[in-house]
Amino acid sequence: MCTLEQRGRVFVLTLTGDGEHRLGHPLIASIRSALASVAATAAQANGAGPGAALVTVAEGRFFSNGLDIGWAGTSRARLGELVAALRPVAADLLALPMPTVAAVTGHASAGGFLLALCHDYRVMRADRGVLYMSEVDIGLPLPPYFMALLRAKITAAHALRDVVLRGRKLRAPEAKEMGIVDVVCPGAPETAAEALRLAEELAARKWDGAVYASIRISMFPDACRSVGIVEESDEEKARNFASKL
Amino acid sequence: MDTGSMCTVERRGCVHLITITGAGEHRLGLPLISALRSAVAAVRASPGAGAIVLAAEGKYFSNGFDQAWARTVPRHLHASMSEGFRGLLADLLALPMPTVAAVTGHAAAAGCALALAHDTIVMRASRGFLYMSEVDAGIKIVDYFAELLRQKVPDAATRRDMLLAGSKMTAGEAVRRGVVDATADGSVEDVVATAVAAAEGLAARGWDGEVVAEVRKAMWPAVWGKVKDYGTRSFVLCSRTCIARNCLQ
Numbered sequence: 001m002c003t004l005e006q007r008g009r010v011f012v013l014t015l016t017g018d019g020e021h022r023l024g025h026p027l028i029a030s031i032r033s034a035l036a037s038v039a040a041t042a043a044q045a046n047g048a049g050p051g052a053a054l055v056t057v058a059e060g061r062f063f064s065n066g067l068d069i070g071w072a073g074t075s076r077a078r079l080g081e082l083v084a085a086l087r088p089v090a091a092d093l094l095a096l097p098m099p100t101v102a103a104v105t106g107h108a109s110a111g112g113f114l115l116a117l118c119h120d121y122r123v124m125r126a127d128r129g130v131l132y133m134s135e136v137d138i139g140l141p142l143p144p145y146f147m148a149l150l151r152a153k154i155t156a157a158h159a160l161r162d163v164v165l166r167g168r169k170l171r172a173p174e175a176k177e178m179g180i181v182d183v184v185c186p187g188a189p190e191t192a193a194e195a196l197r198l199a200e201e202l203a204a205r206k207w208d209g210a211v212y213a214s215i216r217i218s219m220f221p222d223a224c225r226s227v228g229i230v231e232e233s234d235e236e237k238a239r240n241f242a243s244k245l
Numbered sequence: 246m247d248t249g250s251m252c253t254v255e256r257r258g259c260v261h262l263i264t265i266t267g268a269g270e271h272r273l274g275l276p277l278i279s280a281l282r283s284a285v286a287a288v289r290a291s292p293g294a295g296a297i298v299l300a301a302e303g304k305y306f307s308n309g310f311d312q313a314w315a316r317t318v319p320r321h322l323h324a325s326m327s328e329g330f331r332g333l334l335a336d337l338l339a340l341p342m343p344t345v346a347a348v349t350g351h352a353a354a355a356g357c358a359l360a361l362a363h364d365t366i367v368m369r370a371s372r373g374f375l376y377m378s379e380v381d382a383g384i385k386i387v388d389y390f391a392e393l394l395r396q397k398v399p400d401a402a403t404r405r406d407m408l409l410a411g412s413k414m415t416a417g418e419a420v421r422r423g424v425v426d427a428t429a430d431g432s433v434e435d436v437v438a439t440a441v442a443a444a445e446g447l448a449a450r451g452w453d454g455e456v457v458a459e460v461r462k463a464m465w466p467a468v469w470g471k472v473k474d475y476g477t478r479s480f481v482l483c484s485r486t487c488i489a490r491n492c493l494q
Contacts, residue, residue: 099409120405120409152401153401154401155399155400155401156400179400179401179402182402202410205381205410205411207380207381207383208383211379211380211383211384211385212380212409214385214386215379215380215385215386215408215409216409218385218386218387218388218390218391218408219386219391219394219395219404219405219408219409221388221391232385234387234388237385237386237387238323238324238327238387240383240384240385241315241323241384241385242315242320242323244312244382244383244384245312245315245316
């Protein structure tokens with residue numbers, strides 16, 4: 001379902017196989033386990049010298065086509081379960097103590113698009129694949145934490161409207177123009193390579209992971225609250241300032 | 246007017262120019278913060294003040310909080326530096342006239358926040374950058390800083406580059422990304438002249454200063470909410486009732 005490897009300073013989380021990488025319970029659990037492992041390894045290593053980054057990449061034609069609505073079927077309860085299960089994945093990514101890069105190597109829709117958005121940077125292939133918030137077309141309202149994240153990450157009003165209210169399918173170049181994607185690459189191999197290169201460059205800055213995560217959370221307090229992250233108080237941050245003098 | 250040699254205030258027509266003096270980094274310790282607050286208060290009480298410009302001499306606009314000073318005092322005094330800075334921001338947000346920052350040199354961390362707290366920002370084209378250095382220094386961002394950045398740099402990618410990547414943003418990039426309003430070629434004095442000209446243009450609109458202040462605070466409610474309790478409360482009433490603001494003299 002997914003594999004985790006470490007290449008130098010960069011952790012690479014790969015959604016494996018040729019399928020749609022639908023976010024059902026098994027894949028979600030796999031991803032959570034991998035992210036927990038990344039955070040734990042980074043916490044251990046931080047004492048020995050910080051500097052790490054995460055790349056999430058996928059095999060095949062899809063980055064992720066969203067929640068496993070096939071499994072949910074007509075059951076609203078099951079769909080609700082999946083929505084609830086993805087929320088901690090978003091929290092794990094937003095709280096991850098290192099820079100994160102999504103290598104969007106294929107279609108990313110709905111929950112899959114959200115997964116990509118939960119990363120600090122997005123590198124995407126130009127030759128195929130779209131970013132697509134399909135909910136309006138399917139007739140599903142967006143869960144509150146989805147909307148909070150979309151509002152936090154897609155800040156141009158017309159861009160947010162196109163994505164969420166019009167169900168616009170974005171190819172990489174237009175997504176870049178809208179500020180949603182950071183780097184556009186020709187195809188999947190280049191996308192993965194560039195994401196890895198960017199991650200290495202970010203890891204080489206040797207940022208303190210806890211501080212990095214704290215700054216990220218301070219940038220999106222509403223979105224972080226919506227996924228259950230509790231921001232630390234200014235007092236706690238002040239203690240950190242004193243310790244750095 | 247010379248507020249303890251840390252900054253000067255001069256009038257250029259109806260524009261009041263505050264200049265942080267000296268060749269150093271203009272670190273925002275309690276002394277400089279207090280000097281700036283006094284200067285701002287003096288401008289506020291000045292008859293006929295139509296606009297304010299904040300500039301600096303030398304290579305730096307301001308390189309942030311005075312950590313060297315903070316190292317020498319008990320920890321509970323660090324709060325007074327931060328509170329004083331919040332107060333300075335509150336005073337600028339509540340100022341009943343247009344505000345212009347002339348970013349004449351490097352503006353980092355609190356120095357960058359200070360520049361961003363102005364209505365209009367003119368930046369020196371050839372030298373100096375905006376730099377939120379906290380991520381590189383391993384310092385966390387407190388809520389009013391984060392709000393200020395969110396308000397003044399609404400674009401998510403630009404804000405991420407500034408805060409999470411510690412990007413050093415040159416004037417050209419800053420104007421391209423909408424972080425500053427204009428760049429000015431040449432020396433510090435050229436930048437100041439451009440900023441003063443911009444301030445004159447704003448003052449010439451003849452806006453009611455109290456309305457300017459109310460609109461600004463209403464535009465920035467989240468930031469205002471987090472700093473207003475630290476602002477200066479007592480102001481000479483006659484600045485409001487007795488003195489006509491006539492900038493055509």
